[in-house]
Amino acid sequence: MSLKLNPEARAIYRSIRDEIAKKLLLRGSEAFLDEFSPTTNPEEIARRQAYLRENLQRIKPEIGEFIEKVQPIHFRREYLHDRILIVDESEVEKAEALGLCAVSTDPADAEDYPLVLSTVGYGIDVELTPTQITPELYVQPLWENRDTLEALAKIAELTGEKSIAPELLKQINDIKTTMDRLSTIEQLEEILHEKELELNEKISKRLEQFSLTLKGKELLEFLSELKSGDYGAIFRHFSSVENEILEMIREVEEELEESLGTSVEIFSREELYPVSVPPERIELIREELTRDFKVEMYLKSRELAEKIRPLIPRLKQEIRNVYRLDFLRAVKLFTEGFSFPELGDNGIAFLKGRHIFIENPQPVSYVIGKKPEWFDVEGSERVLDENVVILTGANSGGKTSLLELVTQIAILTHMGLPVPAERAGVSVLDEIFFFRRKRSTYGAGAFETALNGFVKALKNEGRKLILIDEFEAITEPGAAVKIIGELLKVAHERGFYVVIVSHLGEDLKKELPFARVDGIEARGLDERLNLIVDRQPVFGKVGRSTPELIVERLARKKRGKEKEIFERILKAFKKD
Ligand SMILES: Nc1ncnc2c1ncn2[C@@H]1O[C@H](COP(=O)(O)OP(=O)(O)OP(=O)(O)O)[C@@H](O)[C@H]1O
Numbered sequence: 001m002s003l004k005l006n007p008e009a010r011a012i013y014r015s016i017r018d019e020i021a022k023k024l025l026l027r028g029s030e031a032f033l034d035e036f037s038p039t040t041n042p043e044e045i046a047r048r049q050a051y052l053r054e055n056l057q058r059i060k061p062e063i064g065e066f067i068e069k070v071q072p073i074h075f076r077r078e079y080l081h082d083r084i085l086i087v088d089e090s091e092v093e094k095a096e097a098l099g100l101c102a103v104s105t106d107p108a109d110a111e112d113y114p115l116v117l118s119t120v121g122y123g124i125d126v127e128l129t130p131t132q133i134t135p136e137l138y139v140q141p142l143w144e145n146r147d148t149l150e151a152l153a154k155i156a157e158l159t160g161e162k163s164i165a166p167e168l169l170k171q172i173n174d175i176k177t178t179m180d181r182l183s184t185i186e187q188l189e190e191i192l193h194e195k196e197l198e199l200n201e202k203i204s205k206r207l208e209q210f211s212l213t214l215k216g217k218e219l220l221e222f223l224s225e226l227k228s229g230d231y232g233a234i235f236r237h238f239s240s241v242e243n244e245i246l247e248m249i250r251e252v253e254e255e256l257e258e259s260l261g262t263s264v265e266i267f268s269r270e271e272l273y274p275v276s277v278p279p280e281r282i283e284l285i286r287e288e289l290t291r292d293f294k295v296e297m298y299l300k301s302r303e304l305a306e307k308i309r310p311l312i313p314r315l316k317q318e319i320r321n322v323y324r325l326d327f328l329r330a331v332k333l334f335t336e337g338f339s340f341p342e343l344g345d346n347g348i349a350f351l352k353g354r355h356i357f358i359e360n361p362q363p364v365s366y367v368i369g370k371k372p373e374w375f376d377v378e379g380s381e382r383v384l385d386e387n388v389v390i391l392t393g394a395n396s397g398g399k400t401s402l403l404e405l406v407t408q409i410a411i412l413t414h415m416g417l418p419v420p421a422e423r424a425g426v427s428v429l430d431e432i433f434f435f436r437r438k439r440s441t442y443g444a445g446a447f448e449t450a451l452n453g454f455v456k457a458l459k460n461e462g463r464k465l466i467l468i469d470e471f472e473a474i475t476e477p478g479a480a481v482k483i484i485g486e487l488l489k490v491a492h493e494r495g496f497y498v499v500i501v502s503h504l505g506e507d508l509k510k511e512l513p514f515a516r517v518d519g520i521e522a523r524g525l526d527e528r529l530n531l532i533v534d535r536q537p538v539f540g541k542v543g544r545s546t547p548e549l550i551v552e553r554l555a556r557k558k559r560g561k562e563k564e565i566f567e568r569i570l571k572a573f574k575k576d
Pocket residue numbers: 355358360361362363364394395396397398399400401402535
């Protein structure tokens with residue numbers, strides 16, 4: 001059964017859960033967090049504690065860097081448009097049912113496809129299985145997620161667990177050269193235009209250096225050739241440079257043919273300067289390269305897919321495990337310095353508890369219910385195993401924060417997590433109620449709602465922890481004493497654990513002999529007249545309220561008549 005929480009207790013649970021969730025690196029890990037929602041089953045809590053005790057210590061801090069890089073790897077069945085499967089009439093139905101690519105019985109249909117596969121000898125021979133027809137679907141996701149594989153390998157090194165990732169990385173490395181070809185295809189236009197630019201610069205330099213030197217007689221010949229319009233003869237004077245340019249083009253072309261693996265003439269010869277790659281040639285080259293790439297990729301993938309496929313379930317398992325590690329890492333970070341509580345059935349006690357959301361809090365030790373023998377702190381001899389405690393004390397003394405801390409410790413215990421205290425013992429409960437003080441709501445409405453809430457909390461039997469933050473603010477003190485008095489009697493009779501914040505400590509104490517009254521007090525005033533508060537409640541003692549402390553301070557500071565008056569006020573306090 002899950003632990004019941006009223007809305008304000010639930011809000012505290014949510015804030016704890018969010019704080020842990022904030023530390024998760026992967027989205028998928030939150031599911032684990034929900035497996036640790038508060039439960040009322042002591043065996044389940046003990047099981048979670050044992051699990052965390054064993055596993056938290058295995059999480060090394062540097063693991064986060066690698067967890068972060070893990071992405072889910074999806075092996076999707078996809079319909080690939082780049083291939084056709086030529087089969088026998090009798091196989092059409094089965095082949096189509098695979099839904100992996102176009103299927104035909106007519107070899108003439110093959111023309112439009114870069115990849116032709118066949119069971120009847122019209123292309124690359126295949127059997128009707130996904131690994132043979134679309135082996136790339138097993139290989140490509142791994143290639144694209146090499147970072148994940150590398151991270152998995154590192155994580156396994158850190159946890160000392162076995163990993164399939166190094167093996168997969170080794171396999172997948174076989175397609176590296178093929179994949180390089182793909183990136184060449186993707187950058188084809190850029191590569192060619194860059195070469196075109198280089199080539200034109202080279203030619204332009206050569207042309208700058210070119211000078212036509214004609215000696216006397218040659219000049220006369222040249223002029224007469226011009227006059228007669230004999231262009232053939234004129235161009236002959238330039239043929240040496242033209243040949244040079246052609247040679248330059250050929251050289252670059254050869255180089256490209258080799259690096260790209262194409263035999264298509266790349267640069268146009270119509271105009272020698274500036275040279276250019278016609279767009280239709282780029283397309284032609286792209287098509288040629290793509291076709292070669294597809295066939296090569298297919299063949300290599302086919303070899304690999306057979307080896308990879310049986311390893312995929314283990315890979316998936318390993319990725320799931322990373323989410324678990326992510327969860328453990330978040331819990332470890334969150335619970336740094338915490339300790340596992342002892343489970344009991346006598347109340348809640350803790351030593352040096354630290355409020356989760358207060359920075360650098362003063363540690364506080366507290367007990368509600370039976371005092372464990374290890375609970376040995378100053379003044380704890382005044383603790384008499386009371387289930388009901390009235391918490392009094394200075395304004396801003398930390399009363400609300402203490403109720404929150406008690407709730408945090410109780411909730412974390414029921415989640416199976418360590419708690420922010422040096423040592424803790426916590427009863428397994430059925431329900432936790434937290435009633436916050438409503439500062440701004442006055443009047444009968446607020447009073448009625450609050451009263452209704454308390455009575456609902458007390459109504460049923462069960463193991464309950466009830467925390468109430470100052471109820472009298474919304475009614476008159478006289479009425480409050482009567483109401484709180486009766487409510488606490490009911491709580492006491494039913495064995496509930498209750499802490500109620502109240503300024504009516506003295507009056508309540510008279511009414512409720514079974515209850516303990518604790519007080520949070522100021523140690524004094526600092527130089528700016530601010531209270532220096534000791535957050536540790538004093539057990540069994542009404543906390544002096546802030547006005548009393550101020551009066552005391554003034555009584556000590558002043559002289560003469562004024563001092564007399566202050567001392568008289570102080571005496572009035574002491575009479576209580
Ligand atoms: N253990 C602690 N260590 C350090 N700071 C604390 C501690 N407990 C409370 N505080 C700080 O003291 C301030 C007052 O705390 P809190 O509201 O709990 O006091 P309160 O006694 O409920 O006050 P009020 O009388 O107004 O109801 C808050 O800013 C809180 O962060």
